[in-house]
Structures are given as structure tokens and as C-alpha cells.
Amino acid sequence: MVLNKKIWVAVGLIIVAFTSILVYARLHNEQSVTANTYQTWQKTFVTRQSAQATYVNAGVDGKKMAMSEAQGLGMLITAQAGRKGWASQADFDHLLAYYQQNRLVVANQQTHLMNWRQRDVKGAWRTDAHSATDGDLYIAYALQVAASVWPKQATTYNTLAKAIAADILRYEYNDQQQLLTVGDWATADTAAYRVMRTSDVMPSVFASLAKLTNDQRWGQVSD
Structure with a gap:
């Protein structure tokens, strides 16, 4: 009887150990797959x-193209x-630098929105000088995430995120219907x-920007 108990205890320990190994292997494998991806x-x-700036290439067939959505x-x-x-x-800062170098100018005033697209046309880098709201939202939110990942730069990142949020509501917001427009070109x-x-x-993202800025309009946009 005592021997049987010892056998069952041993079997139980083996099962626990084997299960632990499987769980660890699965979790480790998922982490490895994500990291490799x-x-x-x-x-x-x-x-x-450039030496300080990188962009996410959204071009196809070997063509080079940056877009605010891809950049954001x-x-x-990268922050995640x-x-x-x-x-x-x-x-992260190299991607951020490219955004800062390609900010939209409206009526001779530089904004904190990003020019929607830059592309290589016969060896020359051409810019489409309009904004895309989803790209600007991604950039603002990415800065908030970066602030939590690298807290020594939190003030800098969050200050810039606030500036982007303010310009989204200035240039990409329909105050009559309290919704975001598709870009700065979608005027009244x-x-x-x-x-x-x-x-x-x-x-x-709306909730995150509302908390960051204390601007009630983000709650209205979310509603």
C-alpha cells in the first residue's frame, strides 16, 4: 500500500514537471515567434x-514611399x-525624427501633423502636403506608449503628443458633428x-488622449 502511494506521488510529480515544461516551451516559443516577427x-x-531619421517603407515593387499611417x-x-x-x-527616436522632419505646413504655419505621403519620383523625394487623421492619431498614441516605456523622456514625448492632439482638433475635426474628418483638406x-x-x-486612443489632455472634446468624439 505504501509502495503504491509512492508510485502515485512519483507519477504526479512527473506529470506536473512535464506539464510545466510544455507550458514553458509554449510560452517561450510564442515569445520567440513574436520577437522574430x-x-x-x-x-x-x-x-x-539619414543618420538620424528612418521611415517605414510602404512602397511596392521596389519603390520607396513613406506615409503617415505607416510611420505612426x-x-x-517599435514602442511596444x-x-x-x-x-x-x-x-524609436529615429522614426520620430523622420516625422518631425515632415510636419505639415498650413497657411505658412508649421503644424504638429504629418504630411500624408513622401515618395521617390525619378530619384527625387516628393511630398504630398496634406494630412491623414489616422496617421496622426497613431503617432500621438505611439508617443504616449513611448513615454511609459522610456520614462526619462516621458515629458518630451507626452508634450509632443498633446501638441499633435491639439492640432488634430484644430485641423481634422468637425465641430458641428463632433467627429474627426479624414484630413486637413476636408474643410467645412x-x-x-x-x-x-x-x-x-x-x-x-481617444480615451488615452482625453486623459492626457483633459480636453472633453475627445470624449465627445468617442461618443
């Missing part, structure tokens, strides 16, 4: 523009990778002023 994305799409998502991906230890603050004298694009609907 990030590294593959980074090597494939993040392109150096790239900044967000930084939380895991896969990306450095310098990686155009039919596009009343268009709501699904890619601009980001309730979690």
Missing part, C-alpha cells in the same frame, strides 16, 4: 533616410517592442467635411 518587420520595412504604426510597433526589450529608444466648405472614415475610429 518584429525583427523581420524591422529589417524589411524600416528604411534609413511603425512608431507604435521596446517594452519587450527588442527595440531601443534610439530605434467640402462634402468630405461630413465623412467619417472607419480607420479614424480608435476609441482606446
Whole structure:
């Protein structure tokens, strides 16, 4: 009887140990797959523009093209990778530098929005000087995430996120219907002023910007 108990205890310990190994292997494998996916994305799409600036290449067929949506998502991906230890603050700041070098100018006034697209046309880098709201939202949110990942720069990142949020409400906001427009070009004298694009609907980002800025309009936009 005592021997049987010892056998069952041993079997139980083996099962627990084997289960623990399986759980660890699965979790470790998932982490490895995610890390490898990030590294593959980074090597494939993040392109150096200068010594201090990189952009996410959204071009196809070997063509080079940067877009505010891709840049914002790239900044967000990199900040999240930084939380895991896969990306450095310098990686994020290089993407940030490219955004800062390509900010939109409206009526001779530089804004904190990003020019929607830059592309290589016969060897020359051409800019489409309008904004895309979803790209600006991603950039603002990525800065907030970066502030939590690299707290020594939190004030700098959050201050810039606030400035972007303010310009979104200044240039990309329909105050009559309390919704975001598709870009700065969708002004009150155009039919596009009343268009709501699904890619601009980001309730979690709206909530995050509302908390950061204490501006009640973000709550109205979310509603």
C-alpha cells in the first residue's frame, strides 16, 4: 500500500514537471515567434533616410514611399517592442525624427501633423502636403506608449503628443458633428467635411488622449 502511494506521488510529480515544461516551451516559443516577427518587420520595412531619421517603407515593387499611417504604426510597433526589450529608444527616436522632419505646413504655419505621403519620383523625394487623421492619431498614441516605456523622456514625448492632439482638433475635426474628418483638406466648405472614415475610429486612443489632455472634446468624439 505504501509502495503504491509512492508510485502515485512519483507519477504526479512527473506529470506536473512535464506539464510545466510544455507550458514553458509554449510560452517561450510564442515569445520567440513574436520577437522574430518584429525583427523581420524591422529589417524589411524600416528604411534609413539619414543618420538620424528612418521611415517605414510602404512602397511596392521596389519603390520607396513613406506615409503617415505607416510611420505612426511603425512608431507604435517599435514602442511596444521596446517594452519587450527588442527595440531601443534610439530605434524609436529615429522614426520620430523622420516625422518631425515632415510636419505639415498650413497657411505658412508649421503644424504638429504629418504630411500624408513622401515618395521617390525619378530619384527625387516628393511630398504630398496634406494630412491623414489616422496617421496622426497613431503617432500621438505611439508617443504616449513611448513615454511609459522610456520614462526619462516621458515629458518630451507626452508634450509632443498633446501638441499633435491639439492640432488634430484644430485641423481634422468637425465641430458641428463632433467627429474627426479624414484630413486637413476636408474643410467645412467640402462634402468630405461630413465623412467619417472607419480607420479614424480608435476609441482606446481617444480615451488615452482625453486623459492626457483633459480636453472633453475627445470624449465627445468617442461618443
